[in-house]
Each structure stands twice: as structure tokens, then as C-alpha cells.
Amino acid sequence: MTGSRIGAIIRKDxxxxxxxxxxxxxxxxxxxxYVAVFWFLPDxxxxxxxxxxxxxxLNTDVGGVTESGTAGxxxxxxxxxEELKTAVEEGQNDIVAGIAFPPDFLESxxxxxxxxxxxxxPAGLPAEIQLLLEGAVSEIAxxxxxxxxxxxxxxxxxxxxVDRAGSQISLQQQMRPxxxxxxxxxxxxxxxxxxxxxxxxxxxxxxxATPVRVVDFLAAKGIFGVGLAFxxxxxxxxxxxxxxxxxxxxxxxxxxxxxxxxxFGMIAGSYGRDFMGTLLVSMLFMIPLMIPAFGAxxxxxxxxxxxxxxxxxxxQAIIRVTxxxxxxxxxxxxxxxxxxxxxxxxxxxxxxxxxxxxxx
Amino acid sequence: MADNGWVTTSSNPAAALAxxxxxxxxxxxxxxxxxxxxxxxxxxxxxGFLGPNGAGKSTTIKMLTGQLRPGAGTIEILGMDMxxxxxxxxxxxxxxxxxxxxxxxxxxxxNLVFFSKLFDVRDFEPEPLMERVGLSARLDDRxxxxxxxxxxxxxxxxxxxxxxxxxxxxxxxxxxxxxSAIGIRDLIRNEAARGAAVLLTTHDMHEADALSDRVxxxxxxxxxxxxxxxxxxxxxxxRSVRIRTRQGDGVxxxxxxxxxxxxEDRIRDAVSAEGLMTIHTEEATxxxxxxxxxxxxxxG
Numbered sequence: 324m325t326g327s328r329i330g331a332i333i334r335k336d337x338x339x340x341x342x343x344x345x346x347x348x349x350x351x352x353x354x355x356x357y358v359a360v361f362w363f364l365p366d367x368x369x370x371x372x373x374x375x376x377x378x379x380x381l382n383t384d385v386g387g388v389t390e391s392g393t394a395g396x397x398x399x400x401x402x403x404x405e406e407l408k409t410a411v412e413e414g415q416n417d418i419v420a421g422i423a424f425p426p427d428f429l430e431s432x433x434x435x436x437x438x439x440x441x442x443x444x445p446a447g448l449p450a451e452i453q454l455l456l457e458g459a460v461s462e463i464a465x466x467x468x469x470x471x472x473x474x475x476x477x478x479x480x481x482x483x484x485v486d487r488a489g490s491q492i493s494l495q496q497q498m499r500p501x502x503x504x505x506x507x508x509x510x511x512x513x514x515x516x517x518x519x520x521x522x523x524x525x526x527x528x529x530x531x532a533t534p535v536r537v538v539d540f541l542a543a544k545g546i547f548g549v550g551l552a553f554x555x556x557x558x559x560x561x562x563x564x565x566x567x568x569x570x571x572x573x574x575x576x577x578x579x580x581x582x583x584x585x586x587f588g589m590i591a592g593s594y595g596r597d598f599m600g601t602l603l604v605s606m607l608f609m610i611p612l613m614i615p616a617f618g619a620x621x622x623x624x625x626x627x628x629x630x631x632x633x634x635x636x637x638x639q640a641i642i643r644v645t646x647x648x649x650x651x652x653x654x655x656x657x658x659x660x661x662x663x664x665x666x667x668x669x670x671x672x673x674x675x676x677x678x679x680x681x682x683x
Numbered sequence: 684m685a686d687n688g689w690v691t692t693s694s695n696p697a698a699a700l701a702x703x704x705x706x707x708x709x710x711x712x713x714x715x716x717x718x719x720x721x722x723x724x725x726x727x728x729x730x731g732f733l734g735p736n737g738a739g740k741s742t743t744i745k746m747l748t749g750q751l752r753p754g755a756g757t758i759e760i761l762g763m764d765m766x767x768x769x770x771x772x773x774x775x776x777x778x779x780x781x782x783x784x785x786x787x788x789x790x791x792x793x794n795l796v797f798f799s800k801l802f803d804v805r806d807f808e809p810e811p812l813m814e815r816v817g818l819s820a821r822l823d824d825r826x827x828x829x830x831x832x833x834x835x836x837x838x839x840x841x842x843x844x845x846x847x848x849x850x851x852x853x854x855x856x857x858x859x860x861x862x863s864a865i866g867i868r869d870l871i872r873n874e875a876a877r878g879a880a881v882l883l884t885t886h887d888m889h890e891a892d893a894l895s896d897r898v899x900x901x902x903x904x905x906x907x908x909x910x911x912x913x914x915x916x917x918x919x920x921x922r923s924v925r926i927r928t929r930q931g932d933g934v935x936x937x938x939x940x941x942x943x944x945x946x947e948d949r950i951r952d953a954v955s956a957e958g959l960m961t962i963h964t965e966e967a968t969x970x971x972x973x974x975x976x977x978x979x980x981x982x983g
Contacts, residue, residue, distance in 0.1 A: 331800035335786065335793075342788040342825075525784040529841070532748045532778045533801040534770045683750070 328535050332543035333550075336517060340551070346513050353509050354559055357502045361563045364495040371397045374459070375421035375443075377407035396459065404441070411443045420444045420456050422463060432468035440464055492646055499565055500641040501616040503577065504634060506559050508613060510552035511584040511591065512605040518544060518592025518676060519601040528683050537680060541589075541673045548585030553578055569644050572651060576640045576658065579665045583633060586668025587612070593672075593679040615639075633668060636660030699762065701726045701849050701880030702747065707756035709742055716742040718904040719756070724880045726848065729871065730909075731895030732884040733969060734977075739904040740884035741781060744853050747882070748778050761848055774802065777847030777879075781854045783834045787827040791818055791837050794826060795844060802845040809840075816840045817866055831858045839867055843874070850874055852883040856890055868894055888969040898969060902977040912969060919975055920967025924950055929958035938965070 340346055376398050399416050401407040407421040421443035425431070431438035442460055444453055465472045521527045530540060556577050560566055566573050587608045595601025615638040618625030629635060640657035643649040702724040709717045717739040724730045732740045745751040746758060749769040758765040760772045786794055792809050799807035813819045816836040826834060835858050842850060855871065856864040871894055875881050885891050891898045892912050900907040908915070922941040927934055939949045941964075954962065 327803070328801055331797060335789070335797050338793065339786065339788050524787070525780070525782050526786055528750060528782075529778070529780060529784045529798070530801065531750070532773060532776065532780075533798065534774045534803070535801050536770065 325536070325539055329539050329543045329546065332530070332535070332540065333547045336543070336547045339517060339520075340513065343516075346516070349509060350513070350555060353506055354555070354562070357506065357559060358562045361495060361498060361502055364493070364498055366493045366495045368493055369417070373397050373399055373416055373418040374456070374463070375399045375401050375407045375410050375416075375418040376463070377401045377404045377421065377423045396463070398463070404443075408443055411445055414445070419448070419452070422460055424464070424467065428464075429468065432464075432470065496646050497620050499563060499645055500619055500638050501613075502563060503556055503560060503565060503641060504580070504613060504616040504637065506556050507552050507577075507580050507584045508609045510548075510555055510581075511588040511609065512602065514544075514548040514551065514585060514588030515591035515595060515605050516598070516601050517547075518589055519595035519597075522593065522595075522679055522683065523597065525683055527680050531680065537677055540680065541677060544589060544676065545585055545669065545673060548588050549578070549581045552584050552588075553581035556581065565641075565645055567645070568648050569650070572644045572654060573641070576637065576644065576654075576661065579658070579661045580634075580637045582665040583637065583661070583668050584612075586665070586670070586672035587633075589672030589676045590668075593675045633664040636662075636664060699726070700724065700759070701728075701761060702882060703757075703759040704743075704747075705757050707743070707746060707753045707758060709746060709751055709754050716904050717746070717753075720901075720904070720906050721756075722899055722906060722909055724882060726878050726880050727875055728896045729875045729881040729883065729894055731891035731898040732882065732901055733886070733888065733891045733898050733973065734884075734901035735886055738901045740886075740901055741853055742904075743901070744778075744851050744882070744884060747851055748776065749773060774845065775848045777842035777845060777850045779838045779842040779850075779852045779855050781857065781884075783831070783838060785826045785834055785837060785841075788825060790823050790825050791829070791840075792822045794837065795841060798841050799844050804845055807844065812840045812843060813837075815843075815870060817863070832860055832863050835859055836863060836867065839870060843870075848879055850879050850881045850883075852881065854885055855883055856885075856887070864890075888973070892969050900973050900976050902973075907973075907976040915969065915972050916967055919972045921971075922967070923965045925961075925963045925965055926950070926953040927960040927962075928953065928956055929960055934960065 374396055377400075399410070399418055401410060401421070404423040407423055410416065410418055411421040423441040423443060425438050425440070428438050428440070440460055442453075442456055444456065462472060521530075527540065531537060557574070560573065560577060588605075591601060591604040591608055594604045611632055612634045615625070615629050615632050615635040618629050619638050619642055636657045636659075640654050640661055643654045643657060700723045702722075704723065705721050707717060707720045708715070720739070720743060722730070732743065734740050742751065746753050747760065747765065749766045749772070752766055761775055763772050765772050786797070789797070791813060795809040795812060796807060799809075809822065810819060813822050816839050818833060818836055818840065821829065821833060826837065829837065835856070839852075839855060842852070850871070852871065856867050859867060868890070871881055871883065875896075883890075883894065895912060897909055897911050898915065899909040910918075924939045924941065925936065926939065927936045929935075937953060939946055939953065953959075
């Protein structure tokens with residue numbers, strides 16, 4: 324009988340959800356918009372740095388620089404410095420900077436003089452990139468002058484961790500966990516709104532005046548919340564190709580993620596006094612929960628405290644499976660962390676909602 | 684049984700008690716909402732809880748529904764302990780709340796069917812119930828489209844889904860037009876005639892008078908007295924005759940108490956005088972008696 328009552332509450336919640344135009348609109352919008360954004364993003368990374376070079380006298384003498392092109396630089400030749408400036412300012416041909424050689428560059432170099440070469444960079448170019456380019460100018464200049472660099476050591480690169488040279492993570496791949504988590508977050512708000520409505524309109528009181536136990540009521544909310552978030556994120560995952568690698572692991576990760584956000588949905592719903600209040604409380608949870616996903620867009624940029632956020636394990640697990648192709652054993656630590664946060668959030672949410680309902 | 688020192692009379696004292704409340708107390712923090720409240724209610728009787736807002740009526744109902752756990756005292760409903768046997772009791776309770784806590788995005792039918800599943804009512808058909816509350820034509824309309832009075836009637840229908848043995852009605856005619864209110868009162872009487880014990884709270888003395896077999900005056904969390912409306916009026920009310928006569932260009936009005944010496948002579952004189960316009964007998968209302976007990980009115 325408990326099962327049939329829980330089932331009745333879940334079906335009722337589903338009816339309410341499907342009749343709420345806002346929830347339905349947001350849900351459909353999120354799926355359509357995120358899928359569109361995902362497939363519009365570049366699915367590969369151009370690892371070549373395009374640099375513009377001016378000086379017509381050098382046009383026929385680029386043989387020495389071609390090797391540099393294979394090492395990550397591609398030179399675009401311009402006939403004048405003015406033309407090069409325009410190209411740099413407008414970002415023509417993807418060039419990130421320009422090198423303007425003086426007209427007497429070759430003669431000065433041959434005479435052992437030190438000619439001035441101008442590096443043209445667009446405003447806003449990071450200082451680190453500018454320094455890197457200044458170093459590259461010398462190498463390119465030696466190449467044009469047909470001279471060997473003063474010191475030419477053999478550099479042996481040792482990559483610690485996954486060597487991404489030649490197979491960089493595309494923006495599309497980087498965005499995948501963020502999109503999945505954004506969808507889970509939206510469903511946090513949907514669930515919290517449904518819970519808040521039940522609390523505000525005191526329909527929970529009417530339900531609990533029947534033989535329904537509080538634990539049945541909470542179980543129904545939990546199952547509905549997890550089911551809603553999981554089904555939507557799985558649908559989105561299918562549309563953005565999240566199950567191409569180790570689909571069972573991705574499913575488990577998303578299920579645990581749905582449990583996690585359902586817990587936060589119940590907390591937000593318990594404290595929301597009206598629509599705006601619920602939205603505000605939901606946002607208070609959503610913003611910090613999304614930080615690890617944003618951090619994944621810029622690897623190495625996240626401070627240590629991000630690891631303490633509940634969604635860190637979720638993001639790491641998704642990335643390691645979908646991007647790195649890690650096995651179950653390799654993602655176990657992230658999965659365990661996610662499971663711990665999921666269980667903690669779910670039971671905390673249920674506890675707070677129980678207290679809220681008891682005081683109605 | 685004794686209720687706060689007052690003798691309780693019952694229309695059917697031999698029947699087993701549907702509700703038996705003894706020495707119940709509840710406080711919201713430091714504020715005592717209900718203090719040492721005792722009363723009992725046999726099946727088939729309607730007991731009206733009459734008191735102003737904040738008197739402790741709704742808190743008492745919440746303890747009976749199991750929403751609140753009493754700080755002291757005992758509550759037995761249908762011979763079972765509340766909250767110890769909460770689910771068994773709730774299966775036989777019908778509750779009409781003061782707030783219209785219905786699912787607005789669902790239709791009247793969907794609301795009733797949903798609650799019938801929570802009560803595990805087999806083969807539930809909402810039509811007869813909606814017919815009884817005059818809403819059969821709006822069965823498949825969303826509750827958000829219902830008027831306030833229609834919502835109140837749907838609340839009553841919901842309270843009857845499980846054919847309850849005990850009905851707890853918190854301001855059941857609140858917001859209803861006079862015609863609808865009469866319909867709901869008939870419904871309540873029919874439920875009592877079927878054998879359901881009915882506890883209704885109200886601050887409307889007319890409602891309490893019209894419906895209740897007994898009324899309990901409650902004020903500041905304490906029951907002041909419990910008795911039938913007639914007994915209360917006889918015991919505590921003042922009967923009088925109001926006589927209006929024309930005198931010259933004006934109208935003279937006098938109120939003659941019926942319970943004083945010389946009443947007959949005064950009435951005879953007034954009636955035999957020229958210019959008699961109207962004679963009305965008057966009896967105390969429940970509100971008058973409530974004021975005597977509580978030192979305040981029922982409003983507010």
C-alpha cells in the first residue's frame with residue numbers, strides 16, 4: 324500500500340510538472356539550446372600559431388622557416404607593415420601577432436648589425452603569449468637571415484600526465500560536462516519549485532492528513548526528483564554523444580548526479596517562500612555547484628578549494644570517462660566522492676524538508 | 684465525563700466515544716496555544732468549537748489530525764491513540780482544512796482520485812461526491828478556475844472520500860455564499876446522521892447554533908464551557924420582549940426582561956396602550972453568552 328501511495332504522489336507530481344508551462348518551456352528550451360550550442364562548438368583544436376610577417380624582400384626566402392611551421396608556427400606573408408597591422412587588428416587568417424622586419428633586415432644581419440624587428444600584437448593579448456612570441460621572433464629572424472641560432476640545444480619534452488600534443492581536447496568536449504551539469508541544475512530548480520508550491524499551498528498538510536507517512540511523502544519527492552533530473556540529463560547526454568565511451572559508467576555518474584541535485588532541490592524547496600524566493604535559494608546552490616564545471620573549461624585554473632565543492636567529483640568523473648576514456652577503476656575515487664556527496668545531499672534535503680513539512 | 688469542570692451532555696452517551704481528549708496542552712515556543720483542553724464526542728454528534736481567531740481551535744484540530752503532537756494529555760480517536768496509531772486513525776478521518784489546500788493545476792476529478800488513492804479507496808467514483816457538493820458540472824475543470832466557494836465545496840468533497848467515521852471541519856462554510864453554506868450544512872448533518880462524529884470549528888455563532896448538537900466555547904487556549912446551544916441560552920441568556928409604540932410624532936421602545944418580577948404587568952400595560960406598533964420576543968445569542976464567559980466577542 325505504501326508503494327501505491329508513493330506511486331500516486333509521483334504521478335500527481337508528474338501531472339503538476341507537465342501542466343506548468345514554465346517548467347515545460349524551460350526543460351525544452353534547455354535541451355534544444357544546449358544541444359544546438361554543443362554541436363555549433365568546434366570539435367577539433369587548431370594547434371598551429373599563425374603569425375603574420377611583413378617585408379616583401381623575404382617572400383622568396385622562407386625555406387628556413389618552414390620547419391618552424393611544422394613545429395607549431397605558420398607564417399602568413401604581407402607585403403607591407405601597414406597591411407600587416409590591419410591584418411593583426413582584424414585577426415585576418417587567424418593570425419595572433421605580426422612581425423615587421425625592416426626593409427634592410429638581410430643587409431643589416433649580413434653586416435653583423437642588430438636590426439630592430441617590430442612585434443605587432445593585438446590589444447588584450449595575454450602577457451605570457453607576448454613573451455613567448457618575443458622569443459619566437461629571434462628564431463624566425465635567424466631563419467630568415469639564413470643564420471644558425473647562437474645556441475641550439477636539443478630539447479626533449481617530457482609530458483607528465485596525459486600528453487595532449489596533437490590531440491587537444493576540443494571546446495565541444497570541454498563543454499560536455501558543463502552542459503550536463505547545467506541541465507541537472509535546471510532540474511534542481513524545477514524540483515525545488517514543486518516542493519515549494521507543495522509547502523506554500525499547504526497541500527502537503529492535506530496529503531499527510533491521510534494514511535501517507537512522512538517517509539512515503541519524502542520518498543515520492545526523492546524518486547520524482549531523481550527520475551526527472553536523470554531522464555532529462557540522459558536524453559541530453561544521448562543528443563550530445565556523452566555515451567560514446569563506457570556508457571554504463573556515464574549512466575552511473577549521471578544517476579548519482581541526479582541524486583545529488585535532488586537533495587539540493589529539496590533543501591531549496593523547503594526554504595523558498597514564493598517563486599522568486601525559491602529561484603533565489605536555488606541560485607545560491609546552483610552557482611557554486613557549477614564552478615567545477617566551469618573550471619573544467621580552463622584546466623589548471625581552478626584553485627584547491629574547488630575540490631571541496633559537491634559537484635567536483637561529478638565533473639571529474641564525467642571528464643575522465645568521456646574525455647580521457649578512463650576505466651571503472653580509474654574513476655573510482657571520483658565516483659566515490661560523488662556518491663558520498665550525493666547521499667549526504669539527498670538525506671540532508673530529506674531531513675530539512677521533513678522538518679519544514681512538520682511545522683506547517 | 685468532566686470537561687474542565689463542566690458537565691458534558693451527550694446526545695448518545697451510551698455509544699463508544701469517537702473522540703476523547705483529556706488534558707491536552709500545546710505551546711508554540713513560549714506561547715501556550717492550547718491549555719488543558721478536555722472534551723469527548725460520540726458518533727453521530729456534531730460538536731461546534733466556537734471561539735475567536737487565535738483561540739486555539741485550529742491548533743486543537745491539528746493535534747487531532749496528527750499534525751501536531753500534544754505537549755501533555757492524551758487523544759483517543761475511535762479507541763486508538765493519536766499520534767501512536769496515527770495511520771490507522773487517519774484512514775478513518777475526514778479533514779476539511781481552513782486553508783484551501785487543493786492542487787490548483789489539477790481538475791476536481793484528479794484531486795479527488797488522487798486522494799482516494801492515498802486512502803486506498805477501491806473503485807472510487809468522484810461523480811456522486813461532486814454531485815453532493817453541487818460541483819458535478821465542473822468535475823473536469825481545473826481547480827485554478829474554481830471560485831473560492833467552489834474550492835471550499837471541493838474541500839468538503841475531499842473530506843468525504845473515505846466515508847470517514849470522524850469528520851474534522853475547520854471553518855467549513857468560510858467564504859461560501861448563503862445558498863452554498865446551507866448545502867454544506869445539510870451535508871454535514873447527513874454525515875452526522877450516517878453516524879460520523881463531527882467536530883467543526885467556527886467563529887460564526889449562527890453556524891455553530893444551526894449545526895451543533897453541542898458547542899464548546901474556547902478562548903485563549905482554554906475551553907470555557909461545553910453544552911447544547913439551548914441549554915446555554917436557557918442557563919446564561921436573558922430573555923426579553925421588545926415592544927415599540929407610537930407616541931405623538933415619535934416612537935417609544937421598551938425592552939422588558941421575562942425573568943424578572945412584574946414582567947406580566949409590564950407587558951400587559953404595554954400591549955394595551957394605544958399606538959402599539961410591534962412586539963418581538965428576544966433571546967440571547969451564543970455570542971452574547973460567549974461575551975459573558977470570555978469578556979470579549981467572537982470577531983477578530
